[in-house]
Amino acid sequence: MTGQSQFGQSHLGQSQLAVELHGITKRFPGVIANHDIELLVRPGTIHAIVGENGAGKSTLMKTLYGMHQPDEGTITVNGTLVQFKTPTDAIAAGIGMVHQHFMLADNLTITENIILGAEPVDHRGRINFKEARDRIEALMTSLGATFNPDTNVSELGVGQRQRVEILKVLYRGAKILILDEPTAVLVPQEVEELFTTLKRLVADGATVIFISHKLDEVLAYCDEITVIRQGTSVAHTEPSQVTRRSLAELMVGSDLPDPSGRETKVGDDVRLQVTGLNLAGDIAGAKLALEDINVAVHAGEIVGIAGVEGNGQFELCESILGLRTILSGSISVCGQELSHTETRERINMGLSYIPFDRHREGLLLDAPLWENTFLGREENAGLTNGPFISRNKIEADCRTIIDRFGVLTPSEQVPAFALSGGNQQKLVVGREMAGHPKILLAAHPTRGVDVGAQAAIWDELRHARDNGLGVLLISADLEELIGLSDRILVMFDGRVTAHLNPATATPEMLGTYMTGEEQGVDG
Amino acid sequence: MKNPRLQRMLVTSASSLLAVFVALCICAVILLITGKDPIEAYRTLFGAAGETKVLQGALNRATPLMISAAAVAIGFKMNLFNIGVEGQMRVALLATAVAGAAVDLPAPLHILFCLVVAMASGAIWAGIAGWLKVKRGVNEVISTIMLNFVALSLVAWAFDSFFRAESTTGSLLVKTKELPTSAWFPDIVDRRLNGMFFVAILVLVLFYVLVWKTKFGFQLRASGANAGASRVTGVNPKRMVMISMLLSGALAGLVGMRALLGDVHAYQNNLAEQQGFNGIAVALLGRNHPLGIFISALLFGYLGEASGRLQLIDIPKEITTIMTGIIVLAVVIINEAVKRWDDRRIQHKAALALESAAVPA
Numbered sequence: 001m002t003g004q005s006q007f008g009q010s011h012l013g014q015s016q017l018a019v020e021l022h023g024i025t026k027r028f029p030g031v032i033a034n035h036d037i038e039l040l041v042r043p044g045t046i047h048a049i050v051g052e053n054g055a056g057k058s059t060l061m062k063t064l065y066g067m068h069q070p071d072e073g074t075i076t077v078n079g080t081l082v083q084f085k086t087p088t089d090a091i092a093a094g095i096g097m098v099h100q101h102f103m104l105a106d107n108l109t110i111t112e113n114i115i116l117g118a119e120p121v122d123h124r125g126r127i128n129f130k131e132a133r134d135r136i137e138a139l140m141t142s143l144g145a146t147f148n149p150d151t152n153v154s155e156l157g158v159g160q161r162q163r164v165e166i167l168k169v170l171y172r173g174a175k176i177l178i179l180d181e182p183t184a185v186l187v188p189q190e191v192e193e194l195f196t197t198l199k200r201l202v203a204d205g206a207t208v209i210f211i212s213h214k215l216d217e218v219l220a221y222c223d224e225i226t227v228i229r230q231g232t233s234v235a236h237t238e239p240s241q242v243t244r245r246s247l248a249e250l251m252v253g254s255d256l257p258d259p260s261g262r263e264t265k266v267g268d269d270v271r272l273q274v275t276g277l278n279l280a281g282d283i284a285g286a287k288l289a290l291e292d293i294n295v296a297v298h299a300g301e302i303v304g305i306a307g308v309e310g311n312g313q314f315e316l317c318e319s320i321l322g323l324r325t326i327l328s329g330s331i332s333v334c335g336q337e338l339s340h341t342e343t344r345e346r347i348n349m350g351l352s353y354i355p356f357d358r359h360r361e362g363l364l365l366d367a368p369l370w371e372n373t374f375l376g377r378e379e380n381a382g383l384t385n386g387p388f389i390s391r392n393k394i395e396a397d398c399r400t401i402i403d404r405f406g407v408l409t410p411s412e413q414v415p416a417f418a419l420s421g422g423n424q425q426k427l428v429v430g431r432e433m434a435g436h437p438k439i440l441l442a443a444h445p446t447r448g449v450d451v452g453a454q455a456a457i458w459d460e461l462r463h464a465r466d467n468g469l470g471v472l473l474i475s476a477d478l479e480e481l482i483g484l485s486d487r488i489l490v491m492f493d494g495r496v497t498a499h500l501n502p503a504t505a506t507p508e509m510l511g512t513y514m515t516g517e518e519q520g521v522d523g
Numbered sequence: 524m525k526n527p528r529l530q531r532m533l534v535t536s537a538s539s540l541l542a543v544f545v546a547l548c549i550c551a552v553i554l555l556i557t558g559k560d561p562i563e564a565y566r567t568l569f570g571a572a573g574e575t576k577v578l579q580g581a582l583n584r585a586t587p588l589m590i591s592a593a594a595v596a597i598g599f600k601m602n603l604f605n606i607g608v609e610g611q612m613r614v615a616l617l618a619t620a621v622a623g624a625a626v627d628l629p630a631p632l633h634i635l636f637c638l639v640v641a642m643a644s645g646a647i648w649a650g651i652a653g654w655l656k657v658k659r660g661v662n663e664v665i666s667t668i669m670l671n672f673v674a675l676s677l678v679a680w681a682f683d684s685f686f687r688a689e690s691t692t693g694s695l696l697v698k699t700k701e702l703p704t705s706a707w708f709p710d711i712v713d714r715r716l717n718g719m720f721f722v723a724i725l726v727l728v729l730f731y732v733l734v735w736k737t738k739f740g741f742q743l744r745a746s747g748a749n750a751g752a753s754r755v756t757g758v759n760p761k762r763m764v765m766i767s768m769l770l771s772g773a774l775a776g777l778v779g780m781r782a783l784l785g786d787v788h789a790y791q792n793n794l795a796e797q798q799g800f801n802g803i804a805v806a807l808l809g810r811n812h813p814l815g816i817f818i819s820a821l822l823f824g825y826l827g828e829a830s831g832r833l834q835l836i837d838i839p840k841e842i843t844t845i846m847t848g849i850i851v852l853a854v855v856i857i858n859e860a861v862k863r864w865d866d867r868r869i870q871h872k873a874a875l876a877l878e879s880a881a882v883p884a
Contacts, residue, residue: 321755321757322757323754323755342757342759343754343755343756343757344756344757344758345757346757347756347757353755355752355755360749360751360752361749361751361752361754361755362752363749363752364745364748364749364752365748365749366748367744367745367748368527368528371741371745374741375745375752375753375756376753376755376756376757378738378741378742384738387737387738387739388736388737388738389736389737389738389741408877409873409877410872410873410876410877411527413526413527413528414527414869414873415866415869417866417869417870418869418870418872418873418874419873
């Protein structure tokens with residue numbers, strides 16, 4: 001294997017490539033998700049596509065799998081120029097996708113799940129289970145999987161379910177497998193097993209495209225790497241050519257922003273104080289979802305919480321908001337202890353929340369914008385008239401938010417679903433800032449928004465901080481964390497595992513803490 | 524037509540009208556197949572529209588439909604499907620007939636007392652389904668359907684065992700003890716249009732004000748539109764479920780009052796039958812909006828009133844029942860199709876408006 005550090009210079013003839021993407025550009029309203037992407041995948045390799053959350057990896061894979069069409073660029077599979085209108089076309093070309101969220105029917109057996117939609121039938125239309133079983137068993141042997149194909153999927157563990165998903169794709173004749181962040185849901189042993197399986201597949205001539213942002217796995221198991229940053233491919237390399245650090249730098253861009261030279265000082269009064277917070281896990285008897293969390297946010301301070309999603313950040317926000325009953329510990333806002341206060345009271349006390357997922361928890365998509373900016377502010381006397389809502393005042397308030405945050409919309413009357421993601425997010429941020437909160441929980445405030453909207457939201461956050469707002473910033477975007485935060489805490493596995501100074505923190509440091517490699521609490 | 528809200532209302536009403544039209548066409552085909560002349564049938568059916576008597580009858584029939592549709596719609600606004608209006612109505616009917624006959628009050632107070640008893644008993648019955656959903660996570664569709672059967676049997680048993688009064692007129696129809704005249708709801712037009720019509724209008728107006736104009740109504744709609752989003756703003760979804768179920772049940776209790784207080788003045792077994800179920804159809808056609816409900820209830824009331832005319836030209840009046848059923852089906856299908864189209868239209872228009880407004884960089 002002769003290493004190529006720049007893409008587009010493969011020494012291999014084009015016909016030998018399994019997948020070849022040139023100049024792929026995909027625009028969504030207001031956002032360019034992919035821009036001029038080059039991807040060259042040699043057959044019989046595990047090819048990693050790495051990049052931060054929101055870098056455009058999934059968009060690219062959806063393009064390759066025919067879930068949408070690129071606006072520009074070409075797709076070549078096994079030397080043939082192709083155009084996929086639907087995933088069915090991609091499957092016919094031998095491409096299969098294993099989604100991050102499993103798509104299995106729990107109450108069916110493994111066999112039934114695998115053949116679902118591709119059942120072998122005899123001339124009378126009856127399913128030939130014998131034939132199906134034989135093929136599945138053959139596939140299982142080649143995978144090295146050992147389970148009874150008549151087991152109900154509900155009885156399987158996560159790792160096994162994933163194996164079934166892979167079988168499902170192989171059963172449909174896939175020779176090129178796309179795995180979308182397959183290890184996000186797995187424990188380390190399962191990760192090991194998964195890669196053993198993948199190695200076997202590759203040895204049998206399959207090609208695997210592996211999407212990840214976990215650098216260790218990528219370096220340990222993959223043959224080639226394409227790095228995607230801000231929607232475009234920035235490098236094509238091999239594990240032997242890079243170190244963890246250089247790969248991390250490729251992912252986030254080599255120059256991390258300065259922790260902005262701020263003019264104001266962090267205030268003295270503590271706006272949010274979380275002490276010794278413990279929260280039970282979702283399943284009885286399981287380990288704690290949050291364990292001994294201590295966080296303080298002062299007036300005029302942004303405290304960043306770094307961490308891979310699912311390590312307790314969501315539960316922390318819900319606990320502070322009073323949406324979950326905590327096991328022990330205390331939470332106070334502006335010195336006032338919050339236990340036994342309802343969520344609505346906490347919000348009235350000056351707590352504000354930019355939720356993790358704007359569609360699930362932030363917006364009423366079918367409702368007009370003015371109703372969306374009113375959501376959660378029903379106690380605001382300036383927008384109501386006794387028990388009645390004052391539509392004129394709410395609409396005027398909505399227009400103010402639209403202007404101030406530069407939400408691109410024809411008017412405040414259009415339903416929220418008509419806006420692009422970035423503008424929806426600006427609206428949510430605007431709403432949460434409009435009530436002049438004392439403390440803001442901002443979860444991924446710029447996720448999935450374009451660069452312009454991102455800059456606007458950052459400016460607003462800085463501006464509000466300078467005016468004394470305390471912010472708890474939860475983010476997976478290192479640039480955002482380092483650029484905005486006055487202090488950074490790293491969360492891993494429900495605990496705070498590190499306190500970092502953004503002025504000295506490097507992406508590598510953050511990476512090691514975020515992946516739980518190191519858990520010491522240092523300065 | 525710059526106002527998007529007005530546009531949306533127009534699109535909505537157009538889709539309901541289209542549904543009615545499609546249903547009429549399908550019924551015409553059915554009539555043709557059975558060898559009847561659809562044009563003559565429709566001329567007879569709708570030819571009666573100008574007659575005062577028929578219109579009064581239509582309004583009278585529309586009265587319980589408006590109330591039961593409002594009961595269904597208030598649930599819909601919160602994403603709850605209360606199919607139990609029929610059962611809640613039945614429980615309220617017997618409770619009110621018994622309680623109303625047991626007390627002695629001056630006329631307006633007596634009527635008010637009956638209405639309060641009806642609302643309370645309806646709310647209690649609906650509250651069971653609400654409680655089951657909040658405490659045990661039982662889907663309200665299942666529980667309200669089941670509770671309909673329970674209510675039907677329970678009420679029939681209780682009536683038969685404890686509350687049947689010996690007939691004084693020698694009629695074979697068994698009833699409860701007749702309500703004193705002070706509890707009778709007066710007619711607007713004698714024997715044609717009962718005063719409960721005004722109560723129904725009042726219910727629709729209050730429904731509108733409550734759901735669209737108050738903070739509570741906003742929270743109700745927000746909770747129905749996106750429970751997750753309103754939860755993080757501190758609206759307790761369980762509390763909203765309980766309140767909307769109780770409100771829905773209270774209205775359901777009122778559905779049978781035109782028949783009880785305004786017509787029969789005693790409980791009997793088939794009193795106000797189906798009026799709870801028909802409210803679902805009216806709410807669907809009326810798109811859960813008071814104005815739509817009013818118009819739909821009027822249409823259904825009219826079809827019921829005028830259907831007798833069809834028999835004069837040898838067409839079974841059941842064709843109107845078939846028509847009602849097809850209207851409901853057509854409404855559900857067409858509304859969904861139109862909504863998808865309209866969503867795309869709005870999205871496209873918003874994008875266009877922004878593109879033309881944007882200054883090229």
